[in-house]
Structure formats: structure tokens, C-alpha cells
Amino acid sequence: xxxxxxxxxxxxxxxxxxxxxxxxxxxxxxxxxxxxxxxxxxxxxxxxxxxxxxxxxxxxxxxxxxxxxxxxxxxxxxxxxxxxxxxxxxxxxxxxxxxxxxxxxxxxxxxxxxxxxxxxxxxxxxxxxxxxxxxxxxxxxxxxxxxxxxxxxxxxxxxxxxxxxxxxxxxxxxxxxxxxxxxxxxxxxxxxxxxxxxxxxxxxxxxxxxxxxxxxxxxxxxxxxxxxxxxxxxxxxxxxxxxxxxxxxxxxxxxxxxxxxxxxxxxxxxxxxxxxxxxxxxxxxxxxxxxxxxxxxxxxxxxxxxxxxxxxxxxxxxxxxxxxxxxx
Amino acid sequence: xxxxxxxxxxxxxxxxxxxxxxxxxxxxxxxxxxxxxxxxxxxxxxxxxxxxxxxxxxxxxxxxxxxxxxxxxxxxxxxxxxxxxxxxxxxxxxxxxxxxxxxxxxxxxxxxxxxxxxxxxxxxxxxxxxxxxxxxxxxxxxxxxxxxxxxxxxxxxxxxxxxxxxxxxxxxxxxxxxxxxxxxxxxxxxxxxxxxxxxxxxxxxxxxxxxxxxxxxxxxxxxxxxxxxxxxxxxxxxxxxxxxxxxxxxxxxxxxxxxxxxxxxxxxxxxxxxxxxxxxxxxxxxxxxxxxxxxxxxxxxxxxxxxxxxxxxxxxxxxxxxxxxxxx
Numbered sequence: 001x002x003x004x005x006x007x008x009x010x011x012x013x014x015x016x017x018x019x020x021x022x023x024x025x026x027x028x029x030x031x032x033x034x035x036x037x038x039x040x041x042x043x044x045x046x047x048x049x050x051x052x053x054x055x056x057x058x059x060x061x062x063x064x065x066x067x068x069x070x071x072x073x074x075x076x077x078x079x080x081x082x083x084x085x086x087x088x089x090x091x092x093x094x095x096x097x098x099x100x101x102x103x104x105x106x107x108x109x110x111x112x113x114x115x116x117x118x119x120x121x122x123x124x125x126x127x128x129x130x131x132x133x134x135x136x137x138x139x140x141x142x143x144x145x146x147x148x149x150x151x152x153x154x155x156x157x158x159x160x161x162x163x164x165x166x167x168x169x170x171x172x173x174x175x176x177x178x179x180x181x182x183x184x185x186x187x188x189x190x191x192x193x194x195x196x197x198x199x200x201x202x203x204x205x206x207x208x209x210x211x212x213x214x215x216x217x218x219x220x221x222x223x224x225x226x227x228x229x230x231x232x233x234x235x236x237x238x239x240x241x242x243x244x245x246x247x248x249x250x251x252x253x254x255x256x257x258x259x260x261x262x263x264x265x266x267x268x269x270x271x272x273x274x275x276x277x278x279x280x281x282x283x284x285x286x287x288x289x290x291x292x293x294x295x296x297x298x299x300x301x302x303x304x305x306x307x308x309x310x311x312x313x314x315x316x317x318x319x320x321x322x323x324x325x326x327x328x
Numbered sequence: 329x330x331x332x333x334x335x336x337x338x339x340x341x342x343x344x345x346x347x348x349x350x351x352x353x354x355x356x357x358x359x360x361x362x363x364x365x366x367x368x369x370x371x372x373x374x375x376x377x378x379x380x381x382x383x384x385x386x387x388x389x390x391x392x393x394x395x396x397x398x399x400x401x402x403x404x405x406x407x408x409x410x411x412x413x414x415x416x417x418x419x420x421x422x423x424x425x426x427x428x429x430x431x432x433x434x435x436x437x438x439x440x441x442x443x444x445x446x447x448x449x450x451x452x453x454x455x456x457x458x459x460x461x462x463x464x465x466x467x468x469x470x471x472x473x474x475x476x477x478x479x480x481x482x483x484x485x486x487x488x489x490x491x492x493x494x495x496x497x498x499x500x501x502x503x504x505x506x507x508x509x510x511x512x513x514x515x516x517x518x519x520x521x522x523x524x525x526x527x528x529x530x531x532x533x534x535x536x537x538x539x540x541x542x543x544x545x546x547x548x549x550x551x552x553x554x555x556x557x558x559x560x561x562x563x564x565x566x567x568x569x570x571x572x573x574x575x576x577x578x579x580x581x582x583x584x585x586x587x588x589x590x591x592x593x594x595x596x597x598x599x600x601x602x603x604x605x606x607x608x609x610x611x612x613x614x615x616x617x618x619x620x621x622x623x624x625x626x627x628x629x630x631x632x633x634x635x636x637x638x639x640x641x642x643x644x645x646x647x648x649x650x651x652x653x654x655x656x
Contacts, residue, residue: 019587023468044589100653120656127462127597129656130640134455136655137616137643138609140351184602259347259612261372265604267612269455274512276593281466284587284595288465308641308651312458315465323636325428327464328448328457 003294004030005287006063006087008053008079010041012247013069013092016283018044024287026317030063060086064297065290067091069283077102084110084117084304088297090290092122092282099125107304116297118305121289122282123273124148128253130307131271135255139267142257145183147175147196151249151278159224160201163217165209168237170244174198175252183254186266193227201232204240249278288315331622332358333615334387334415336407337397338369338378340575341420344611345395346372352615354645358391388414392625393618395419397611405430412438412445412632416625418618420450420610427453435632444625446633449617450610451601452476456581458635459599463583467595470585473511475503475524479577479606487552488529491545493537496565498572502526503580511582514594521555529560532568577606616643 005021007014010032021027022045029048034041038050051059066087070076076093083089084106093102099120110117120126124146132144153173160169179196182189189195201218205211215232219225235243252272259265275281289307292314296305313323333349335342338360349357350373357376362369366378379387394415398404404421411417412434421430427448438445448454452474460472481501488497507524510517517523529546533539543560547553563571580600587593603609617635620642624633641651 016587019589023587096656099656100649103652125656127466130462132655133640133644133651134458137619137640138455138612186602259344259351259605259608261347265608267604267609268600268602270598270600270602272598274514274596274598276595277587280587280593281595284466291465306652306656308648308656309639311637311639312461312465313636316461320636321428323461324431324634327460328424328427328453328634328636 002026002028003291004028004062004064005290006031006033006056006059006066007069008033008056008066008083009069009075010034010036010043010050011069012279013283013286015044016277016280017067017069017286019280020284020287024291024317026291027287031059033059056083057086063087065090065293067283067286067290077105080117080119081105081109084115085113086115088116088293090118090121090286090293092126092286093120094122094125096125103304103306111303114302116293116301116305117303118289118293118307118310120306121286123275123285124251126282126285126307127273128251128271131253131269132255133308135253135257135269139255139257139259139269141259141263142255142267143188145191145254145256146251147180148251149173149175149197149249151251151275152244152247156199156201156224159221160203160218163214163221165206165214166203167206168204168240170202170240172200172202174200180252183256184268184270186256186268188256188266194229197228199225199228199230201230202235202240202244203232204237205234246276247278247280248276249281250274291315291317330354330356331619332356332390332392333618334359334361334384334391334394335397336361336381336384336394336411337403338362338364338371339397340607341397341611341614343372344605344608345397345614347608348612348615352619352645354619355615359387361387384411385414391415393418393621395611395614395618405433408445408447409433409437412443413441414443415441416444416621418446418449418614418621420454420614421448422450422453424453431632431634439631442630444621444629444633445631446617446621446635446638448634449614451603451613452579454610454613454635455601456579456599459581459597460583461636463581463585463597467583467585467587467597469587469591470583470595471516473519473582473584474579475508476579477501477503477525477577479579479603480572480575484527484529484552487549488531488546491542491549493534493542494531495534496532496568498530498568500528500530502528508580511584512596512598514584514596516584516594522557525556527553527556527558529558530563530568530572531560532565533562574604575606575608576604577609578602619643619645 033053041050068091106117156171250273292310361381396419434445484499578601
């Protein structure tokens with residue numbers, strides 16, 4: 001019997017989850033839940049109901065894993081604990097600083113409901129976290145480096161849009177190539193914020209706005225831009241929509257560590273992602289881990305889990321024998 | 329209480345294990361077992377006994393995990409099942425084609441003894457396997473690429489040494505840079521054996537040997553060299569020992585996969601290792617997984633396990649709370 005997936009929230013993540021479920025032989029989409037009027041939500045999959053979230057309790061016995069596709073700022077801190085009492089759930093909560101608090105809330109709710117609640121699944125947190133943990137365990141004496149990009153930072157794009165005179169904007173975070181090379185060469189550099197990433201901004205001005213003033217305000221904005229080498233390009237709204245609508249992203253995780261009687265040997269572990277679509281890749285990770293959630297729930301586990309708690313084989317539909325014969 | 333580690337076999341892997349255990353705060357080396365006369369084996373750690381393997385049964389209650397540091401060709405197929413009846417064991421068995429058989433033998437023995445027997449831990453099989461499995465689960469529609477090197481292949485070096493007229497030899501496996509670039513660029517190339525790796529040989533001739541004939545025999549050797557672009561350099565024994573004694577190695581695992589309604593988005597996952605010392609890195613992986621073996625045994629698990637069965641958090645001495653706060 002196929003694993004029955006529910007999706008809550010039908011934006012980029014919801015749509016990506018739907019696509020990833022369709023690509024999985026052992027899963028089927030049972031329903032999409034929305035806060036909007038279901039009549040106004042058109043999904044890709046034929047014959048699957050779109051249901052208002054107010055009716056979600058009626059689906060308790062018809063869904064194996066509910067994939068929560070809301071945002072980390074306000075949706076997931078409420079939704080994940082709430083629905084973990086009713087369903088096995090999985091989310092992509094990505095506010096690193098608030099993970100311990102979110103974990104505790106989901107853990108209590110999931111244990112109360114006898115469910116599994118998996119949080120913070122995606123690529124960072126998610127696959128990058130896995131790589132940091134594996135590499136730290138293997139090379140305890142070393143340094144970690146994480147670089148993001150090239151890709152759009154939503155938070156930085158929003159910050160630019162709040163500047164007076166700005167109509168629209170996209171901001172790319174770009175890793176500094178010479179920093180990547182220095183890490184790859186085993187130089188174990190101490191890198192400042194400025195030495196790790198560049199920030200490139202594409203800005204559409206309001207009519208009559210002062211370009212020089214806008215550029216100055218962006219470049220001097222504390223936390224967001226002041227500590228970086230920032231480039232500002234002024235373009236038309238048409239150019240922004242045409243050239244900067246993509247959702248590509250990526251990044252790099254390194255650990256450079258030493259072994260040997262006199263620490264004479266250096267080792268470099270590098271993990272990198274180059275993604276055409278950030279939401280589709282993130283949801284591909286979510287759906288693989290939804291398979292693990294089902295398996296852990298079937299084994300009787302309950303409570304909050306993260307990628308660090310999941311044996312890799314649990315992500316796969318193949319048997320242990322098949323995995324050992326072909327992928328080990 | 330620290331995890332008490334035993335080492336069986338004191339070559340490069342045994343020494344590497346000893347160094348990695350010394351670097352772990354939560355472990356201690358209990359004993360080194362050898363088939364040789366213990367009086368002739370000098371280890372690095374003060375105060376730790378070197379014991380003939382004939383006495384190993386006396387150590388049943390004094391060792392939490394026995395790290396088997398023998399070779400995959402003849403040692404481990406016998407040793408791992410044998411000692412899995414008496415101890416929790418871990419090995420680096422790396423003959424991919426024989427893993428299912430080895431797993432079955434170790435599984436039966438470990439279950440009989442109520443122990444955990446973890447096999448095929450290192451970087452390939454091991455970390456590369458993990459990356460293949462994660463990436464296949466996340467991107468089911470895609471292609472895998474594994475490249476090895478630059479590093480010495482022991483099997484190919486041995487094959488050259490069997491050629492008439494050769495006194496000594498080292499062979500480097502080198503990934504073809506243009507192939508790596510093509511994969512990184514998302515071109516999803518179909519690569520022949522020749523397009524993936526180069527083979528570079530450093531050969532010391534016997535006195536009076538025919539260099540041209542030796543070179544021809546190497547380059548035409550089926551399986552080992554005939555399908556590759558091979559370079560042969562003739563050097564002196566002194567040069568070989570001076571310039572080619574290193575144990576550096578490394579490699580790359582890629583998955584390039586598509587998502588999207590029309591498979592319009594490509595994603596590339598790349599994992600790579602650049603290692604100054606192949607044996608020291610391999611044993612760093614073994615020792616991290618020895619920590620997991622102890623934990624799995626403490627939880628009452630028995631039987632054969634591989635890296636695919638281990639939750640990443642089990643490799644770490646830190647608590648789940650610490651890992652979630654700092655590495656997730």
C-alpha cells in the first residue's frame with residue numbers, strides 16, 4: 001500500500017511537494033489543505049481533493065504523513081505542534097536559532113498524540129546539517145565552513161524593498177571564489193563576513209527616487225549589507241521580472257581537519273549543491289524524509305525527530321539487501 | 329565511562345585507529361592484538377598492552393568495540409564473523425561485490441553472540457555510499473557518478489609489479505578534469521571508462537629489462553590498463569621511495585537529477601574528499617562509527633549493520649540537544 005501524503009499550504013513548497021510525491025512510486029497524494037477557498041486553488045494532480053484546513057481533522061485516518069508547507073516566521077511555529085497531535089508531520093522550519101524551542105514544542109505535541117513530528121528538513125537545515133555532523137564526528141580536530149549561493153536571499157530582498165524610493169528588488173548572495181579556493185587548498189583561513197560572501201542587488205526605483213541615496217542606504221544598512229562588499233544595479237521592473245524570477249540556489253559545506261601523531265595530515269571534506277529550483281529541491285528532501293517518518297511511525301516511535309535521528313536507509317523504498325548490493 | 333576499544337592488526341589501519349582513538353575524549357585504547365610476537369610490536373600509546381591474538385578471548389569483558397584492521401582479501405572474510413560472536417566489531421571490508429555475502433556471515437555470527445557487527449566502514453564503501461543513498465533518495469530521477477583519486481591504487485600497482493622486468497611500481501588513479509567539469513555543469517554525460525580516469529604509472533625496472541616491452545605490456549593489460557589512457561614513467565628505486573611513498577587519496581561522488589512538471593530543473597549534489605592520508609582518514613571514519621556500535625549495542629541491537637543503518641547523531645559524543653543547537 002502506498003504512503004498517503006497530505007500537503008498543508010499550496011505555495012512554492014506545496015507545489016514542489018506535489019511534484020516530488022508524483023515522482024515517488026511508493027507514495028500517493030491524498031489531499032491538499034489550504035486556508036484559502038478551495039475552489040480557487042488549482043493543483044497539478046488529477047482527482048485529488050483540495051480541502052479547507054478547517055476540515056483537516058476528518059482526514060486523520062486517511063493520511064500517513066502530513067507535509068507542512070508554511071513559512072518559518074509565523075506559520076510553522078504554530079502549525080507543526082498543532083498538527084503533530086493529529087498526524088505524523090514533517091516541516092522545513094529553517095530559523096536556526098529557534099530550532100531547540102520548536103523541537104521541544106513539537107516533541108510534546110507529537111508524544112501526546114502518539115505521532116512522529118520531523119522538523120527542519122531541507123538543505124540548510126537538513127543536508128548541510130548532516131554534512132556538518134558527519135564531518136565533525138570524523139574529523140574532531142578541524143574547522144567548519146558553510147557558504148551559501150549563488151542564490152536569492154528573500155530576507156535581504158525584503159530589506160531592500162523597505163528602503164524609501166525602492167519599488168522592487170532581488171538580492172543575490174554569492175560566495176567569494178578566492179575564499180572557496182583557500183579552504184579547498186587546506187589553508188584553513190580565518191574568514192571575515194566580508195571575505196566569505198558578496199551581495200549583488202537588482203533594484204527597481206520608484207519614479208523620481210534618488211538613486212545615489214538609495215544605493216548609499218542599501219550599502220550602509222547594518223547587519224544586512226554594511227559588513228559586505230555590495231553591488232547595486234538599477235534596472236526596470238520589466239528587466240527584474242524577466243531576468244530575476246528564477247529560484248536557483250546552492251551552497252558549500254566544508255570541513256578541513258587534521259590527523260596524525262603530530263597532526264601532520266590534512267583532510268578536506270566538501271559538500272556542495274547547485275540547484276535550479278530551491279523549492280523543488282527542498283521538497284524533494286522533504287518527501288524522502290516523509291518516507292522515513294512513515295517507517296519510524298510504523299515502528300512505534302513518537303516525538304520530534306530531525307535528520308540527525310534518521311538512518312539513511314529509511315529514506316529509500318529499496319530493501320536493505322538491494323541497497324547493500326547496489327549503492328553501498 | 330569511556331568506550332574501551334581493541335585493535336586487531338597493527339599495520340597502517342591499526343596505527344590510524346590508535347591515533348583516532350587518542351583524539352577522542354570519550355574513548356580509550358584497551359589493547360592491541362596481533363598475530364605477530366607481541367614483543368616485536370611497538371605501539372604509540374603508553375601503558376597499553378600488545379597481546380597475541382591467541383589470548384583474545386580473555387578480553388571479552390574488557391573491550392566494548394573491537395576494530396578489525398585486517399585486509400579485505402583474506403583477513404576480514406574470516407576474522408569479522410569469527411570475532412563478531414565474541415565482541416561488538418567493526419571493519420572496513422571494501423570488496424564491493426562480496427558485501428552481501430560478508431554481511432550475511434557477520435549477521436549470523438553477531439546474532440548468535442548477541443553482538444553488533446558493523447561492516448564496510450570507511451570512505452568507499454562508507455561515506456561515498458552514504459552520499460549515493462541520500463542523493464538517490466532525494467533525486468530519484470538522475471544519474472550517479474563516482475570518481476576516485478588522485479591516489480595510489482594498490483591493486484594496479486601490484487599488477488604492474490607482476491610484469492616481467494619490473495622491480496617496483498606505484499600507480500595513480502586520476503579523475504579526468506574535463507569529465508568532472510561536464511558533470512558539474514549538469515551536462516549528464518555518458519562517460520566511458522577512458523573518459524573518467526587516467527592511469528599514471530611510476531616504474532622501477534630490473535637491471536637489463538626492456539623498457540619499451542614493459543611499457544607495452546602495462547598499457548595493453550586487460551581490465552587494469554587497456555581501457556584507459558595510461559602514462560608510464562621509468563624512475564629509480566630511490567626516486568620511487570622518495571617521491572611516491574605518500575598515502576594521499578580522494579574522490580568525488582555526484583548525483584545530477586531532474587525535478588519539475590516537465591523535468592525542467594536540474595540539481596547537482598557533489599561530495600568530495602581530498603585526503604593527505606588514506607589510512608588515517610579511513611580509521612577516523614571507523615572510530616566515529618565505533619561510537620555508534622557501542623550505542624547500538626547498549627540499546628540491545630544485534631546483528632550486522634552498515635553505515636546505512638546508523639542515525640548520524642550516533643556518531644557524535646554530544647547530546648541531541650547540543651547537536652540541534654550547534655550543528656543542525
